[in-house]
Amino acid sequence: MTGEVELRTLLHTIGAPLARLITTGKTSVRLRASAVIEADELRTRSIPDADVLLLIGVRDADLASLVPLAPEGSVLFVKLAGEPVEAIGAAQERGVHLVRVHPDAGWDQLAGLVQRVLGHAALPDPARGEDAADLFALAESVAAQVRGLVSIEGPGGEVLAYSRAVAGADELRISSILGRRGPAAQMRRLSDEGVLSALAREDTVVQVPATADGLRQERLAVGIHDGGEFLGTLWIQRGVVPFAPDARDLLPGAARLAVRGLRGRPGGPGLEERLVREGLGLGAPGTEPTVTDRYALASLLDPRGNEFLAVIGFAPDVATGLEESAVAALTGYLRLSASSDRRRIVMGTHRGRLYAIITGTDPDRLTEWTETALASVRSRLTGALHAGIAEAEGGFATLPEARLSVDHLLDTVARDPARFPAVVTRSGLRSDVLLGEVTGWLSSRPDLRDPRLEALRAHDATHEGALIPSIRAYLDAFSDVRYAADRLGIHPNTLRYRLTRAQQISGLDLADAATRLMTALLLRLPAAEEEAR
Numbered sequence: 001m002t003g004e005v006e007l008r009t010l011l012h013t014i015g016a017p018l019a020r021l022i023t024t025g026k027t028s029v030r031l032r033a034s035a036v037i038e039a040d041e042l043r044t045r046s047i048p049d050a051d052v053l054l055l056i057g058v059r060d061a062d063l064a065s066l067v068p069l070a071p072e073g074s075v076l077f078v079k080l081a082g083e084p085v086e087a088i089g090a091a092q093e094r095g096v097h098l099v100r101v102h103p104d105a106g107w108d109q110l111a112g113l114v115q116r117v118l119g120h121a122a123l124p125d126p127a128r129g130e131d132a133a134d135l136f137a138l139a140e141s142v143a144a145q146v147r148g149l150v151s152i153e154g155p156g157g158e159v160l161a162y163s164r165a166v167a168g169a170d171e172l173r174i175s176s177i178l179g180r181r182g183p184a185a186q187m188r189r190l191s192d193e194g195v196l197s198a199l200a201r202e203d204t205v206v207q208v209p210a211t212a213d214g215l216r217q218e219r220l221a222v223g224i225h226d227g228g229e230f231l232g233t234l235w236i237q238r239g240v241v242p243f244a245p246d247a248r249d250l251l252p253g254a255a256r257l258a259v260r261g262l263r264g265r266p267g268g269p270g271l272e273e274r275l276v277r278e279g280l281g282l283g284a285p286g287t288e289p290t291v292t293d294r295y296a297l298a299s300l301l302d303p304r305g306n307e308f309l310a311v312i313g314f315a316p317d318v319a320t321g322l323e324e325s326a327v328a329a330l331t332g333y334l335r336l337s338a339s340s341d342r343r344r345i346v347m348g349t350h351r352g353r354l355y356a357i358i359t360g361t362d363p364d365r366l367t368e369w370t371e372t373a374l375a376s377v378r379s380r381l382t383g384a385l386h387a388g389i390a391e392a393e394g395g396f397a398t399l400p401e402a403r404l405s406v407d408h409l410l411d412t413v414a415r416d417p418a419r420f421p422a423v424v425t426r427s428g429l430r431s432d433v434l435l436g437e438v439t440g441w442l443s444s445r446p447d448l449r450d451p452r453l454e455a456l457r458a459h460d461a462t463h464e465g466a467l468i469p470s471i472r473a474y475l476d477a478f479s480d481v482r483y484a485a486d487r488l489g490i491h492p493n494t495l496r497y498r499l500t501r502a503q504q505i506s507g508l509d510l511a512d513a514a515t516r517l518m519t520a521l522l523l524r525l526p527a528a529e530e531e532a533r
Helices: 007-014 039-043 060-069 085-094 107-118 135-146 171-177 184-192 247-263 269-279 291-301 324-340 363-380 395-415 430-443 451-463 467-476 481-488 492-506 513-522 526-532
Strands: 019-021 034-038 052-056 075-079 097-101 149-153 159-162 205-208 219-226 229-237 308-316 345-350 353-360 385-392 423-425
Touching (some): 007 019, 007 107, 034 107, 052 107, 085 097, 107 135, 107 159, 135 149, 135 159, 135 247, 135 324, 149 171, 171 229, 205 247, 219 247, 229 247, 269 345, 269 395, 291 345, 291 353, 308 363, 308 395, 324 345, 324 353, 353 395, 395 423, 430 513, 451 492, 467 481, 467 513, 481 492
Parallel strands (some): 385 423
Antiparallel strands (some): 019 097, 149 159, 149 229, 205 219, 219 229, 308 385, 345 353
16 A cells, blocks of 8 residues: 655654654655564565565564664664664664554554555645545544544444544553553443444434543544444544533534545545635636536535535635634534534635535525534634625536625625624625625726825825814714714714815815715725725
């Protein structure tokens, strides 16, 4: 089984308690294949074509003489009783990476885990929160959302993947990861409590209490099913912090996502990202999605007869765009929540925004679902987020149009975030969007600027005046002087004086309806807003 995976990704994925790197040096070396070997194979140079070698049956005293026989740049996994100072020195000199394996780990278990990691040529780095069909990445994503220690097991109880965190891990989890079945007494207890039989029912989330002896901490578990077939179990052990409030609601979705990894179905973030961008009209200029790509996107979403397609865009209140941590938190939660809600969702990023194409049956329910998503990830974000939703009323062909509507919504919100709720929709923000379109057009026509306003700006700049902000507040308040003055924090008579002075300097007649309308529009241009502040 071959791939192209960096050593640091391999170690990061397998992690504690199984393995620990004990040599120093670059961990960006790329690895392709693994093999289990014995000492004699090193001595006779009959080494398989592999750069990750699981060296079994070796005593500490022999290791220093065996390390120089390993291929330069290779990775040696070995069990040790003590500190092999001499072997570490030999490995450093040879350019060999030495990885210490937990003495209780099962070689079969470890070999299977290494092969699975190497089998994903585009395996993401879980440290960056990247998502994929890979079970290790899924375990990390689920762990981050539900705040627990995740294990994914096959139908026979063998551990296939797990999250890296070890703080608070109980004996049952550690024993399973190390390759030994869970303690017999614990497994019998789970069976007697009806946990194992309950997992055979699809979408059933089982809560397993902690035992008084401390050997088993509290757990949540859900069976992984596909077409009536039981494929395994997803376990969440409580760690040092309580489960997230919505952990139970997210687990059925996590089980459905696990099916893709267990079945080896194609996909992954690279393909999905490209399909989403092209489907939303965000591909390279002059390119159109192929028929194959359109079919692939349709297959991922597969809307039912009573479902519509919608585009959701997420953007921060600041102009820097979404940070990686925000994208990871959002995508992880959205995948789990959408799957739990039996929605299909695909996501991609473009110029600092995250876009999701999602199925739905009720626009109001979709808005509520999006609000819940933002509320759930808010604690893990450094700034406020807004979301815009637009339905693709004509199906896949109108996704680019819906995305443009979402962008207009988010652009409108960005001009005054405090005015708007966290989630905005095309129907709920139609006037603001139209106003944004008009001011956007005016921004592109500098020849339509009113010289009378330019005169006022020049006066404010040289006299430290506040005539432009005063006019803007007055017009926004529909000529209500007292309300506008209160918003500005000044006396109504002060505002009246400023308005009179502004009209004298500029020649504007604020009693004229056409003048008020055009002045209000021109004062909403980005440059004007900047100066108005």
